[in-house]
Amino acid sequence: MTTKESMHVDPYERTWIIVSVLLLVLFFAAVTVAGLAMGIRVPGPVARVNPNTVAQEGPFAEPGLRELAPGKYEAYVLARTWQYQPRELTVPVGSTVTFFVTSPDVQHGFKIQDTNANMMVIPGQITSLTVHFTRPGEYEYICTEYCGLGHGAMFGKVIVTP
Amino acid sequence: MSVSTYEISASDKRFIGWHLIFAVVALSVGSLFGPLQAFEHAGWDLYPYIQPLFKSYYQGLTLHGVLNALVWTTFFITGFLTLTVIYGLKRDLRYPKLNRVGFWTMVVGLVMAGIPLLLDEASVMYTFYPPLQAHWAFYLGLTLVVVGSWLEGWGFYFTYMAWRKDNPGVRTPFITFASLITMVMWQIATIGIAAEMLTQLLPWSLGLLPGVDPQLNRTYFWFTGHPLVYFWLLPAYISWYAMLPKQVGGKLFSDSLARLAFWLFLLLSVPLGFHHQYVDPGVPEGWKLIHAMLTYTVFFPSMLTAFTVIASLETGGRARGGKGWLGWIWALPWKDPSVAAQLFAGILFMFGGISGLVNASYNINLVVHNTTWVPGHFHLTVASAVTLSFMGISYWLVPYLTGKKLWKPKWAVIQAWLWFIGMLIFSNAMHVVGLLGAPRRTPLGLAPYVPPEWSGHLLRVGIGGGIMFVSLYLYVLIIAKTAFSKKKAEVDEQVEIPVAEARHDPQTTPGWLDRWAVWLVATFALILVAYGPQLVDQIINIQLTSPGFKVW
Ligand code: HEM
Numbered sequence: 001m002t003t004k005e006s007m008h009v010d011p012y013e014r015t016w017i018i019v020s021v022l023l024l025v026l027f028f029a030a031v032t033v034a035g036l037a038m039g040i041r042v043p044g045p046v047a048r049v050n051p052n053t054v055a056q057e058g059p060f061a062e063p064g065l066r067e068l069a070p071g072k073y074e075a076y077v078l079a080r081t082w083q084y085q086p087r088e089l090t091v092p093v094g095s096t097v098t099f100f101v102t103s104p105d106v107q108h109g110f111k112i113q114d115t116n117a118n119m120m121v122i123p124g125q126i127t128s129l130t131v132h133f134t135r136p137g138e139y140e141y142i143c144t145e146y147c148g149l150g151h152g153a154m155f156g157k158v159i160v161t162p
Numbered sequence: 163m164s165v166s167t168y169e170i171s172a173s174d175k176r177f178i179g180w181h182l183i184f185a186v187v188a189l190s191v192g193s194l195f196g197p198l199q200a201f202e203h204a205g206w207d208l209y210p211y212i213q214p215l216f217k218s219y220y221q222g223l224t225l226h227g228v229l230n231a232l233v234w235t236t237f238f239i240t241g242f243l244t245l246t247v248i249y250g251l252k253r254d255l256r257y258p259k260l261n262r263v264g265f266w267t268m269v270v271g272l273v274m275a276g277i278p279l280l281l282d283e284a285s286v287m288y289t290f291y292p293p294l295q296a297h298w299a300f301y302l303g304l305t306l307v308v309v310g311s312w313l314e315g316w317g318f319y320f321t322y323m324a325w326r327k328d329n330p331g332v333r334t335p336f337i338t339f340a341s342l343i344t345m346v347m348w349q350i351a352t353i354g355i356a357a358e359m360l361t362q363l364l365p366w367s368l369g370l371l372p373g374v375d376p377q378l379n380r381t382y383f384w385f386t387g388h389p390l391v392y393f394w395l396l397p398a399y400i401s402w403y404a405m406l407p408k409q410v411g412g413k414l415f416s417d418s419l420a421r422l423a424f425w426l427f428l429l430l431s432v433p434l435g436f437h438h439q440y441v442d443p444g445v446p447e448g449w450k451l452i453h454a455m456l457t458y459t460v461f462f463p464s465m466l467t468a469f470t471v472i473a474s475l476e477t478g479g480r481a482r483g484g485k486g487w488l489g490w491i492w493a494l495p496w497k498d499p500s501v502a503a504q505l506f507a508g509i510l511f512m513f514g515g516i517s518g519l520v521n522a523s524y525n526i527n528l529v530v531h532n533t534t535w536v537p538g539h540f541h542l543t544v545a546s547a548v549t550l551s552f553m554g555i556s557y558w559l560v561p562y563l564t565g566k567k568l569w570k571p572k573w574a575v576i577q578a579w580l581w582f583i584g585m586l587i588f589s590n591a592m593h594v595v596g597l598l599g600a601p602r603r604t605p606l607g608l609a610p611y612v613p614p615e616w617s618g619h620l621l622r623v624g625i626g627g628g629i630m631f632v633s634l635y636l637y638v639l640i641i642a643k644t645a646f647s648k649k650k651a652e653v654d655e656q657v658e659i660p661v662a663e664a665r666h667d668p669q670t671t672p673g674w675l676d677r678w679a680v681w682l683v684a685t686f687a688l689i690l691v692a693y694g695p696q697l698v699d700q701i702i703n704i705q706l707t708s709p710g711f712k713v714w
């Protein structure tokens with residue numbers, strides 16, 4: 001029996017390894033291109049707030065829509081146990097809405113059905129994502145993080161009018 | 163090297179057995195709620211009937227997550243690794259008392275965390291995100307479970323060092339080597355949760371801190387939370403790499419690549435926790451992208467594992483007369499319940515790997531984050547690859563430890579089939595309805611926004627869950643009947659611990675694959691690079707503004 005050291009890599013295994021690595025490089029390139037070139041972004045830091053006062057002062061004291069320009073909106077949404085404020089937002093089709101969401105109490109989720117908007121709502125932080133509504137209809141936003149007894153009934157909706 | 167006949171002492175067998183008792187009891191209590199959740203989704207709400215004992219869906223779900231994902235796994239793993247460490251080295255624990263203290267610390271922690279859980283004082287899910295605030299005993303209990311597992315780990319290291327002194331230059335036997343890496347990885351990983359518990363949650367729940375920083379706590383949690391899944395998985399890999407091949411009459415295909423894969427799991431398991439936080443506001447996009455890339459790199463040792471394990475199984479199938487491209491698969495001993503369970507675990511894991519790749523993919527995660535897709539995914543991984551493998555392992559381990567014969571092996575084969583079939587139905591439906599937008603951690607049978615299109619899938623969740631329910635308690639029954647049987651097995655029916663030989667003498671495996679220093683330094687360096695700047699940033703900007711909420 002020889003005791004010469006060797007990795008003993010089988011030729012098939014070598015091919016398998018090379019193919020695996022190439023695949024992963026390809027996948028990574030795909031998500032990076034989708035993120036940077038096509039603008040499918042994940043949330044990042046916006047601003048910190050004090051959860052104990054956020055519902056009383058600043059933009060979240062009056063949650064709702066602000067029209068910046070025709071078809072261009074900002075929406076300030078407060079996610080709290082166990083409802084969203086406001087419960088409904090109405091915008092015309094073709095609008096671009098930038099959502100700013102925070103919580104004065106525990107963690108919540110904010111996911112707008114049939115869109116790519118999906119984010120964590122964390123007390124002390126403002127989360128933001130932008131959605132372009134190209135089709136009329138009702139888009140529910142639902143709470144996707146456990147936030148206590150009423151979690152399962154926590155939702156609101158964006159109404160996109162024709 | 164001569165294969166000395168080493169028998170694990172009766173007292174160590176009993177010690178390992180205690181781990182299994184706690185593990186299986188936790189699994190049988192925790193899994194009560196799984197089917198209840200699945201039935202609730204299908205529109206059959208049984209919670210009103212158990213109301214006197216369990217207050218809500220959410221209390222049940224917390225018990226389900228904690229007992230199954232944290233307790234069943236940790237107790238089974240520490241017990242199993244005790245066996246693989248000492249049986250691999252063929253020597254007793256260096257300080258058996260240390261390991262016993264570790265184990266009973268875990269038990270004390272379990273009881274401590276269990277009481278508030280049962281009293282609905284800690285219905286915060288197994289992720290306990292603040293500012294939901296559980297009773298302090300819950301946090302202290304979980305901390306003690308972790309501390310106990312560390313003590314057991316140190317017991318392993320001392321045993322290894324004593325062996326190393328007597329055996330310089332000998333390659334560490336693979337099962338011991340892999341067990342030690344698993345433990346070291348766990349100890350590095352749990353630094354995150356230790357920081358969370360000791361600096362934030364414990365003082366806060368005791369009233370010593372006015373508030374906590376929820377974002378920082380998520381970062382601490384997922385520092386541990388991602389490698390946690392490797393702590394579950396690596397013991398199953400030990401069995402797949404080094405035990406299952408023996409059970410099917412084959413050999414470990416490549417000792418050196420198996421070791422390389424384990425080193426890479428040590429190196430890469432920790433520094434990628436931000437992939438659980440892709441949609442968190444407080445982590446910059448750049449860091450998320452870096453962790454996304456690192457997450458992809460950990461697929462590399464996973465692909466190595468897939469190749470080596472399948473190739474090892476193939477050596478067994480061919481040795482048993484299997485011919486042709488796929489013929490070796492049918493030649494495997496599917497009638498052996500331990501083998502069947504682990505083969506099914508592996509097959510389910512392939513699906514889990516694919517959905518995991520989706521979760522890991524940065525912006526694609528937006529589609530599935532916190533939907534039922536995610537529990538759909540991890541019932542293929544922790545609840546199948548890991549749990550079904552552990553079930554398979556217990557089909558030889560419990561007879562080995564107790565000296566009894568496995569009760570009704572044919573039923574055990576059926577048990578594995580049922581888990582496989584039930585899980586295929588269940589997890590497929592969970593994935594699909596998640597893609598349609600169904601949130602997780604939600605009693606969907608009652609949620610007001612559930613559209614009619616989901617109901618067919620939710621029904622399949624219930625059907626699959628019902629089959630898994632039967633399978634799970636069949637497992638518990640078989641184990642209990644085996645362990646408490648009055649009759650000892652005959653001498654020729656005694657079970658042996660299956661340990662596969664490698665195709666090549668491990669002594670020819672390169673020496674750098676059996677040396678710790680460089681790998682440990684690299685592991686810490688990578689963590690510093692991937693986590694250091696963000697951790698420092700989040701810690702210096704800490705805002706202790708969130709008081710506790712008990713809103714369940
Ligand atoms: C008897 C079979 C089982 C069934 C029918 C089942 C069913 C379910 C369902 C439907 C959910 C999702 C609940 C929701 O998100 O609202 C869930 C969550 C979960 N299950 Fe299972 N399960 C079973 C066994 C297991 C096992 C064996 C494990 C782990 C070893 C496990 C680990 C988990 C975890 C960690 C969660 C997530 C808890 C959370 O969101 O906090 N389950 N289970």
Ligand SMILES: [Cu+2]
Pocket residue numbers: 079080081082107108109143144145146147151154
């Ligand atoms: Cu909520």
